[in-house]
Amino acid sequence: MIYREAGQFKTSYQADSAIFPIVQDRYALWCVMLVAFIAVPLWASEYLIGSILIPFLILSLAALGLNILTGYAGLLSLGSAAFMAVGAFAAYNFMLRVPGMPLLAAFMLAGLVAALVGMVFGLPSLRIKGFYLAVATLAAQFFIEWALTKFGWFSNYSSSGVISAPKMQVFGMPIETPQMRYLLTLTVVVVLTVAAKNMIRASTGRAWMAVRDMDVAAEVIGIPILRTKLLAFAVSSFYCGVAGALWAFVFLGTVEPQAFDLRRSFEILFMIIIGGMGTVLGSFLGAAFIVLLPILLNVMAGWLHGAVSSQLLSNIEYMVFGALIMAFLIVEPLGLAQLWRIAKEKLRLWPFPH
Template sequence: MTAITAQVPAARPLLKRRTVLLALGLVLLAVVPLVGNDYWLNALIIPTLVMGLAGVGLNLLTGYAGLVSLGSAAFMAIGAFSTYNLLLRAPGIPLPLALIVAGLIAAAAGVLFGLPSLRIKGFYLSASTLGAQFFFEWLFTNFHWFSNDSMSLTISAPRLAFLGYNLSSPAGRYALVVVTILLLLWLAHNVIDSRIGRDWMAIRDMETAAAVTGIPVGRRKLLAYGVSSFFCGIAGALWAFCYLGTADAHAFDLDKSFQVLFIVIIGGSASLFGNFLGAAFIVLTPIALDLLVMALGLDGLVDHGTVTNLLHVIFGAIIILLLIKEPDGLASLIGRLARRFTAQPQRGSP
């Protein structure tokens, strides 16, 4: 009887998360397309969701396993170029299968560049993953086979279709992004709640103690790099084909890796929901600042280059201020505000 009752509280958080995920999926699939127009879907919502997915990939590695990576964009590029070549050279392959295989190719590359984690830690490990960033950017730029011998070295979005449905329209691309993200979030939740996730967190908190208790530290680290790169690879394919339309290797440069890192830091470490808050901040804040400059009429006083640099300065200052005031990220801030809001009626009750 005690064992049964002990299992019930443990199952409640998982059931609650799955219920929230289901409700979120219904809102994204049924409500958002009715409210938002094509501009909102193309320019705001799709990039926010895709970058949030890339943040989930990095957060599984950094927030839950305690490992470091500065090459997230490299694995996004692998996913994009792999999906392009799979759909181009194997026309009969279904789109979901192409995304999965491309994610597995990115996962294999992640495991390969994660091998140094078995020996080194910290700054030196980040330098190793930084090498992946420069290597794959060089590879996709200098070997034209990956871009089908295109003179511009760009890859264009193939015809996005599945089961007879054309997904090339803004609504279709949005549906593809949402369904893919919901499935991967479901996968991420299950991984975190499994023994693998618990082993990752044990390694993150104290690697020596984890090794003493029998956790295969080396294999778990490589698995973390593989799973993280799998998520980033699929995010890269969605970024290239559902948002950009055309992309080259420079679309996944070092700046993109830093953006993914900022998403994790701003949203909150070890928080899946926080990644989408961080992505919204990264994607929407520059647009909001640009609109504010135009509303104040400042764009007519100085040239466009000065305004752009000023926006970068303001954006960086906001990030620094946020990190100082809320080092645990936006997810922690919203959670604290929610608890304070729900606790207010209890204080006034007799």
């Protein structure tokens, strides 16, 4: 069969510890990259790029940030959207108040600001965990949203609180078309995903997982709990902050606190639950599920247009969406990433799968 690793011998430690040790996985990854970077900008429609692929990539990045905190470090958070808001407003103010600020530098600095804010709200994790920590991070959601609305300096004293994102330019090249905005988003997401994957495989990721599995045992073997937990909050908030800047600048074109409300935080949490906690792939699969399912339900609702009222259709959409999520979690509580892992194992052992 095509998916076999027989005869692929590892002659070095680097080869054995590669991210994709099987040759077919590496070929598949390069094919996906070629399609994403070349085929999609050339042939995909503007609707597909602007309304589906760009929000999918940005939400995948935010879900990856939350997955680092919740899936790998075991620290539950309900304030992901708040840290996205911090990143969005920080990037806007860097571009507004620092003459000649490069766009990518503004995004990275916005991520660092979100990381600092995340560390502040991560301090309660040193004393509490589980449901109580979720409540503490929920306070961050309400406080940050209130602060961004209350203090006009963040929005440059706009009367409505909604401000237009400045024009984007990278290395002197304007980012105006949907294809250019897509390529910018894709490049940022790919770079940060590779960085997260390597970080998780290094000693930092092993420390996070040790704290997640049993923090007392982790402290006994010498893992600094304070530094490990705060680093998890910082890295998670950094990713969410960059995702928030991309959401405001690339997708919406406006910066407003209402775009990062509590509903967005729950949406990101559902992504990692459905996709699979503790996996990088699960962040992308969960984001694809959350982004594509409402579109599919809207298409199905369009077939019933005229037969039932629009308000009833909207309620049915929410009901079906919730029922599908519950049914999926009952069938496979470890998420879509586990289904993908099982399928790969069966292919590797075919025709004798377990």
